[in-house]
Amino acid sequence: MTALAKLTHVELKLLVREPGSVFTFLIPLFILIVFGSSIEPGDTVLLPMSLAISVGLVAMYLLPTTLATYRERGILRRLSLTPVRPGSLLAVQLVLQFVLALAAAGLLIAVGGPVLGAHLPSEVPALAAVFLLGTAAMFAVGLLIAALAPNGRSANGVGVLLYFPMAFLAGLMQPTDQMPDILAEVGSYTPLGAFRQSLQDVWTGTSPTPLLLGVMAAYAVIVSLAAARFFRWE
Known part of the structure; x- marks a missing residue:
């Protein structure tokens, strides 16, 4: 087994044992089941909202907390003295966290x-593209927090402080049509808001708005570059 394979195996075991990983499954699933018991068949709102919540929890809680803790404990510094460079650990973490978000979705x-009768989109390529872009945008924010x-x-604290206002503006706590227009407009240009709205567009069978796709892509690129600029290995 190569050093990278061993690292992946160890990180996977640690991720599975991490309580936060369980919560990224349970919290959105709890919301889906509790509110899903009263939704009408073919609902196109609750499931995309739950997906956005799940990815947001991984990106803004689990990812930055894990990486910042590794740096705090000197793990990244010690890795720099081994054949497995710190960048390998960062890449493995990103892949595993993405797999976790994908599994939760x-x-x-x-x-x-199948269970609650919510509508499922027929345009799988559009769903995959939105999910990848939205996850990339949210992960970029998480990486900046970790940096x-x-x-x-x-x-952990910064992630929580950012997540809840962003979730509110994105319409995850209150439908955007019940929010003041200015708040709904601002929320649509946050990474979580653009992600949630694009998912809902896919669920309703309409094409995602190019502007919102561009918003997510811009967050993914610009914020990732900022995270790379400020990231410290020790």
Whole structure:
């Protein structure tokens, strides 16, 4: 087994044991089941909302907390003295966190569609493109938090402080049509808001708005570059 394969195996075991990984499954699933019991068949709102919540939890809680904790404990610095460079750990973490978000999304779709009767989109390529762009945009924010936070506790706190206002503006706590127009407009240009709206567009059978796709792509590129600029290995 190569050093990279061993690293992936170890990180996977640690991720599975991490309580936060469980919550990224349970919280959106709980919301879906509780509110899904009263939705009408063919609902196109609750399932995309649950997917956005799930990806947001991975990106803004689990990812930055893990990376900032590794730096705080000197793990990244020690890796620099081994054949497995710190960048390899970062790449493995990004892949595993994406797989976690994908698995959580798969569980939500499996429960929301066949079990609760929520509508499922027929345009799989559009769904895949929106999911990839939205996840990339949210992960970029998580990486920036990890880059700037001095330790795991502060990364956790900053992630939570950012997540809840962003979730509110994105329409995950209150439907955007019940919000003041200015708040709904601002929320649509946040990475989570653009992600949630684009998912809902796919669910309703309409093409995602190019502007919102561009918003997510811009966050993914610009914020990732900022995270790379400020990221410290020790």
